[in-house]
Amino acid sequence: MEILDLLEIVDVSRRFDAFLALDRVSLQIEAGEFFTLLGPSGCGKTTLLRLIAGFDQADGGDILLDGKSIIATPPEYRPLHTIFQNYALFPHMTVAENIAFPLRMAGCAKKEIQSRVGEALENVRLPDKAGKYPDSLSGGQKQRIAIARALVNRPRLLLLDEPLSALDAKLSEQMQLELINLQKDIGITFIYVTHDQSEALALSHRIAVMDHGRIAQVDAPSRLYGYPNSRFVADFIGKCNVLAGHVREQQGDCVTVELDGLGPVHVCRSETNFGVGSRCALTLRPEKIRIGRFSSIPGASDTMTSMSVADTVSPLGDESHFTGYVHDLLYLGDVTVYNVTLSNGILLETLLANSASGRTNFFEVGDRVEVAWSCDAGHLVLD
Amino acid sequence: MPAIWCWINTMRKTMQGKAWHKYLLSLPPMVYLLIFFAAPTLIMLFASFRYAGEYGGLAPWYLHEEGRLTLDLTLENWQRLLGTDIYLRLFLKSVGYAVMTTLICMVMGYPLALTIARSDRKSRDLLLLLVILPFWSNFLVRIYAWMIIFSPVGALTRMLNGLLDLVGGGPVTLMYSPTAMIICLVYVHLPFMVLPLYANLEKHDLDLLDAAQDLGAGKWRRFWLITWPLSLPGITAGSILVFIPVLGMFAIPDLLGGTNGIMIGNVIKQQFMESRDWPFGSVLSIVLTVTAVAVVLLGARLGQGRGGRG
Known part of the structure; x- marks a missing residue:
């Protein structure tokens, strides 16, 4: 049986005067999916969400829900609800009246409204707040009431517009877990908008990274992190070293790249065919780079006496290997970030876990160090 | 108070x-x-508990030769108020004018305030300026202007009677009619309704309307269930600002009301200025003040409702 896409966005464009907010965007979102639109501010993610909700009209293209176009349907008749950034709870109504609102609009019987509001309050674990007014609730409670209100008449789709941005870090993390569990339990499709990449990685089944009104990449979080398809995605998702160069030769999925100023390295995880000589960029996550104390004879006996493997870098055949100086370091508690200047002046960000007891700093600024990464550590993108 | x-x-x-x-x-x-x-x-x-003096004002305090002070206090003035229904009817008539003016100002001012509050920033300033523009000329001057407009040989009356003539209606006089008074009262007090309403409506979170629409509310329900209840404090403030000055108004009835158009304010003014019966003027003033305070308290109670949270 063919899996039907719940929501299909076909070639949607939106222009505000001279500014092209959405440029022929197409997306398919499956039923039951936790889908995230991720991008920097101004990338068009909120515009797209407002188009799906119906608050704004597209200049071109179509939006299909269950295979039927909803582009001409006003928001009040679309079977989907939005969680607003500031929750948009009605301040003059009690919590129970707020949750009852969509049921009242749908013309439900009083008795049914009462029982379903009670049920909804149970579900968000705030049954004692029914008679309270929104301004007496905390941020997290408002959030839960907004969710209860949006889900009480079981929409096909829930749109969430940066719902956690107003909460502090701890609460936001807790709400992330709640959102994941909630979505799993009720099975309603979530479309989530955020500029916070860590939030997106933690929550989503799939993420669409947006840039300047276009979709840069749509993928599962781990694919997005491990296999960014462009310099922009690599840069935007997590921290990433991007080293420019050109392709010298390719054999299957193994490519030899001449990095500008660094010389040849092997990259053995390439899925695309690069033409020999084409410009490319090696994207390298800081945690994939090993950093060690410089020794004149690589792989010499001091490895044996060292406290940890991190102390030296033993050169393996399939590793790329460079030396440099610690330019600066950032102690973050669990890890320390070292920025290493390589011989050609390129700054490379590396990461070292502080897990070894009694070791808060492995290296000091100015120390001569070696860095290395295996040939499957980096990912090659066209530049 | x-x-x-x-x-x-x-x-x-x-x-x-x-x-x-x-x-x-x-x-x-x-x-x-x-x-x-x-x-x-x-x-x-x-x-209000004293006698009027022989030549107006208050009767003098008697200082007897032995230095004793006599205060001649009396309930006569209050008996005079309650002894006839003429003042009650005048009060009711004034309240009637005040209620009517307030309601018309509300019906006309609300859409205006809403339009201004929802327009873009640039035109908002211009529209607000236009609302307060009448304040730039003197209140009395503006009423004299209305006298010219309403006069039997004025353009408005002539045009109206010309139109009435076409459909066979008799000629009407606008000057010295309740209609003229209401028109002028509304004209003078409309900004006092629009400004507090605008101040309230301008602060409304438009996301609430989006949320209501998203949850299934059409245009009218969005207005009656969201915008209206949230604007109640503005409506209350505007209504108080219109109701109270109209209740005590004497200038407009004096100039436009004619012989039948007097309100309680005119009588109070008469007592102090023409009859020079200060004690009775005080009695009427106290009743007017108490009425106004009662209205404010009622309004404050209404405004304290949930709408106050907007």
Whole structure:
């Protein structure tokens, strides 16, 4: 049986005067999916969400829900609800009246409204707040009431517009877990908008990274992190070293790249065919780079006496290997970030876990160090 | 009056908090209100139990030779008020004008305030300027202007009668009619309704309307379930600002109301200026003040509703 896409966005464009907010965007979102639109501010993610909700009209293209176009349907008749950034709870109504609102609009019987509001309050674990007014609730409670209100008449789709941005870090993390569990339990499709990449990685089944009104990449979080398809995605998702160069030769999925100023390295995880000589960029996550104390004879006996493997870098055949100086370091508690200047002046960000007891700093600024990464550590993108 | 209560309330709270500098800050307005509001009110209350003097004003206090002071206090003035229904009817008529003016101002001012509040920033300033533009010329001058417009040989009356003539209606006079009074009362007081309403509507979170629409509310339900209840404090404030001055209005009835158009304000003015019967004028003033305070309290209670949270 063919899996039907719940929501299909076909070639949607939106222009505000001279500014092209959405440029022929197409997306398919499956039923039951936790889908995230991720991008920097101004990338068009909120515009797209407002188009799906119906608050704004597209200049071109179509939006299909269950295979039927909803582009001409006003928001009040679309079977989907939005969680607003500031929750948009009605301040003059009690919590129970707020949750009852969509049921009242749908013309439900009083008795049914009462029982379903009670049920909804149970579900968000705030049954004692029914008679309270929104301004007496905390941020997290408002959030839960907004969710209860949006889900009480079981929409096909829930749109969430940066719902956690107003909460502090701890609460936001807790709400992330709640959102994941909630979505799993009720099975309603979530479309989530955020500029916070860590939030997106933690929550989503799939993420669409947006840039300047276009979709840069749509993928599962781990694919997005491990296999960014462009310099922009690599840069935007997590921290990433991007080293420019050109392709010298390719054999299957193994490519030899001449990095500008660094010389040849092997990259053995390439899925695309690069033409020999084409410009490319090696994207390298800081945690994939090993950093060690410089020794004149690589792989010499001091490895044996060292406290940890991190102390030296033993050169393996399939590793790329460079030396440099610690330019600066950032102690973050669990890890320390070292920025290493390589011989050609390129700054490379590396990461070292502080897990070894009694070791808060492995290296000091100015120390001569070696860095290395295996040939499957980096990912090659066209530049 | 509400200002005083407000001040007393603040003072009670500040005294508890022992924040004396705040108390000091409110001292000058308090002294001002004591001298020019509280004291005259008490004098008026006292005067309402006195006799009128032979040549107007209040009868003199008798100082007997042995130095004894006699105050001739009387309930005569209050009996005069209650002895006839003429003043009650005048009060009711004034309240009627005030209610009518307030309602018309609300019906006309609400869409105006809403339009201004929802327009873009640039035109908003211009529209607000237009609302307060009439304040740039004197109140009396504007009423004289209306007298010219309403006069039997004025353009408005002529045009109206010309149109009425076409459909076979008889000629009408606008001048010295209740219609003229209401038109002018609304004209003068409309900004007092529009400005507080605008101040309220402008602060509304438009996301609430989006949320209501998202949850299935059409245009009318969005207005009646969201915008209207949230604007109740603005409506209350505007209504009080219109109702109270209209209740005590004497200039417009004087100039436009004709012989049948007098309101309670005219009678009070007559008592003080023409009849020179200060005690009875005081009685009428006290009743007017009490009515106004009652309206404010009622309004404050209504405004305290959930709409106050907007």
